[in-house]
Amino acid sequence: MNETARPGAGREEILSLEGVSLWLSGREILHEVSFSLHSGELTGLIGSNGAGKTTIFKVILGLETPTAGKVLFSGEARPRRNRSIGYVPQSIGLDPDVPLRARDLVALGLDGDRYGIPLPSRGRRQRVDEMLQAVDAQGFADTRVGKLSGGELQRTLIAHALIAEPRLLLLDEPLANLDITSEQEVVGLLASIAKARAIAVLISAHEMNPLLPVMDRVVYVASGRAASGSTEEVVREDVLSALYGHHVDVLHVNGRILVVAGKDEVHHTGPESEHTAVPRGLG
DSSP, rough: OOOOOOOOOOEEEEEEEEEEEETTTTEEEEEEEEEETTTTEEEEEOOOTTHHHHHHHHHHHHHOOOOOEEEETTTTOOOOOOOTTTOOOOOOOOOOSSSSSSSHHHHHHHHHTTOOOOOOHHHHHHHHHHHHHTTOOGGGTBBGGGGEEEEEHHHHHHHEEEEEEEEEEEESSSSOOOOHHHHHHHHHHHHHHHHTTTTEEEESSOOOOOGGTTTTTTEEEEEEEEEOOOOHHHSHHHHHHHHTTSSSSEEEEEEEEEEOSTTEEEESSSSSSSSEEEEOOOO
């Protein structure tokens, strides 16, 4: 489905996917996906497991080559190596006993892709301290990574991605396994970072509702197809019905959004089932 959004007024287009399709092993994984990301904006990439969110990230990162369509970075073909894109994975797989402090992990964002042990310097430490301050992580800067809470680890990973000064920041399920307070803090932090640093932020998530207060745009993904625009433009019965291929109802309940398909059937694109009779937040 083509993008339904209005362009970001007065904001630079950082990334654009134009009619991107991808076939793997004889199966179409993405179908004509189009959307753009602009400086200073936070965009939610919303969909269930298997909808295509991870594949879209791989295409943006250059890990998958589209079968058709274009990926443009600032209007040009995306370079093979691009340090202007920061990435925060869902998990980092570190041994909890590894003697790595939060500040050490942030510092790896400066030269973690190079061989050898970096020499300490005043400028290097200053850059790390600036990033820790930017994400309000000074209080646990010298804590081992394995002892950080979920919210503290997310802040550290965000600082790690930001220290190379990217123009685009991708985050894979950063709200997973966070409590409500940490979830709200991380969302507010990312929205503030997008505007203060004039970068484009793209967050993948099952659950859309935590992003609603700060989300400028949404890319809603289902079965490899995507609709993009403001929440009001995308989260509508006609748009989502076309995206899913069957009738969908959209309900607004106590400030939350529910997407309902058929009688008493609510789409909750979370880690359980995509179809459940219990009303849950939209994913």
